[in-house]
Amino acid sequence: MRKKFVAGxxxxxxxxxxxxxxxxxxxxxxxxxxxxxxxxxPYPYLDQARGALGxxxxxxxxxxxxxxxxxxxxxxxxxxxxxxxxxxxAIVGHSERRSYYGDTDSVVAAKFEAAMKANLVPIxxxxxxxxxxxxxxxxxxxTRQLDAVISRCGIAALAKSIVAYEPxxxxxxxxxxxxxxxxxxxxxxxxxxxxxxxxxxxxxxxxYGGSMKPGNAKELMAQPDxxxxxIGGAALVAADFIAICAAA
Ligand code: 13P
Numbered sequence: 472m473r474k475k476f477v478a479g480x481x482x483x484x485x486x487x488x489x490x491x492x493x494x495x496x497x498x499x500x501x502x503x504x505x506x507x508x509x510x511x512x513p514y515p516y517l518d519q520a521r522g523a524l525g526x527x528x529x530x531x532x533x534x535x536x537x538x539x540x541x542x543x544x545x546x547x548x549x550x551x552x553x554x555x556x557x558x559x560x561a562i563v564g565h566s567e568r569r570s571y572y573g574d575t576d577s578v579v580a581a582k583f584e585a586a587m588k589a590n591l592v593p594i595x596x597x598x599x600x601x602x603x604x605x606x607x608x609x610x611x612x613x614t615r616q617l618d619a620v621i622s623r624c625g626i627a628a629l630a631k632s633i634v635a636y637e638p639x640x641x642x643x644x645x646x647x648x649x650x651x652x653x654x655x656x657x658x659x660x661x662x663x664x665x666x667x668x669x670x671x672x673x674x675x676x677x678x679y680g681g682s683m684k685p686g687n688a689k690e691l692m693a694q695p696d697x698x699x700x701x702i703g704g705a706a707l708v709a710a711d712f713i714a715i716c717a718a719a
Contacts, residue, residue, distance in 0.1 A: 475692060475719035476633060476676050476699035478594060479510040479706025480534060480562060490516055494523035496709030501529060506699065506719035509560050510706065511594075514548055517556040525557070532560025535568055536591070538581035550589030561586045562701075564596045564616065566639045576619035583620050587628055594633045594701065595620055596680070597660070601640035609638075610659055617663055626667040634660060634677045635701040641681025643703055650690050650697075653679045657696035685714035692719050 485493070490512070501508045509530040512520050520531035537547035553561055563586060564579035574582070579595070586593040597616040599609040613636070621629065636656050638648050648656075657677045665672035679691050680701030691697055699719055705711040 473674065473676050473698045475506040476678060477506050477508050477702065477712075477716045477719050478532070478560065478562075478633075478635075478678065478700070479702050479712055480565070480680070481510065481512050481706060482534065482567070482703060483513060484707055485513060485516060487516070487519060490519055491523065493707065493709050494520060497712055498524055498527045498529055500709060500713035501716045502527065504528075504716050504719075506716050508716050511560060511562050517553070517558065521557045530559040532558045532562070532591070532594070534562045534565065536561040536563065536582050536586050536593075538578055538585050540585065540588075550585045550591055553586075554589045554591060559592055560594055560633075561591045562594045562596060562635075566596060566598055566637055566642060570639075576616055577623075579616070580619045580623035583628070583632070584624050587624065587631065592632060594635055594678070596635045596637050596701070598637040598639050598642075598681075604638065604640065609656060613656060613660060614663055617660060621664075621667060626664065626671055629664060629675060630668075630671045632675075634675060635680050636660060636677060637680035637701060639681075643682070645682050647682040647684075647687050647691075648679070650694050653691055654694040654696055657694065661696050683715060685711050685718065688715040688718040 511532045511534045533553050536550050563582040568574040583593045597613045599612040661672050676698040678699045678701045683700040
């Protein structure tokens with residue numbers, strides 16, 4: 472049985488003052504819950520997360536990572552630097568990185584590999600745009616995004632990672648994929664992995680992300696192939712994030 476996992480993606484939000492209350496609230500609110508919980512914070516706040524969450528059952532991570540190990544890459548942050556800050560997770564391939572910053576499938580695969588090499592757990596995001604859904608190419612898009620990582624890193628690497636299905640049209644829009652729509656894509660992802668390795672597929676945690684809220688979390692996470700959530704907006708409100716973790 473796969474243990475449920477809920478990760479908050481704060482995106483570019485927060486300040487030292489607001490984070491302090493949020494981190495303390497989450498730490499206390501999920502202390503007795505069964506789900507695994509993590510928050511992915513902006514780089515400058517990794518040290519604050521480490522201070523506030525150390526010794527708790529909430530892990531912390533970053534929202535991106537460089538594909539390079541080190542060198543003249545102004546503005547970038549390497550996986551070993553993140554590991555130095557006690558990060559366990561790094562999101563790779565978030566749709567906002569893919570669409571605003573040009574992260575191609577091959578860059579995402581390289582970032583995935585860099586994270587693995589530093590013993591971070593990559594959270595690989597995949598998902599189709601509204602246009603792609605309407606053109607009925609969701610399966611092809613998600614498979615292409617997944618295959619880029621499988622062909623670069625191998626199927627065994629996926630066993631040490633987490634996948635998040637985030638339909639782009641549901642991110643920050645208040646539109647949520649129905650449990651049936653989400654389940655269909657989660658099952659497709661698992662089946663694709665199972666074609667390579669049934670054991671890896673059975674153990675792989677696949678999160679749903681896209682306007683997950685306290686009111687819809689339970690129904691989504693009750694689907695057989697939905698193993699948790701990657702939460703944006705609702706992760707910025709301690710009570711909402713805790714309620715989603717409780718639903719898991
Ligand atoms: P929202 O929960 O705000 O839709 O964001 C989802 C997301 O992009 C998490 O990575």
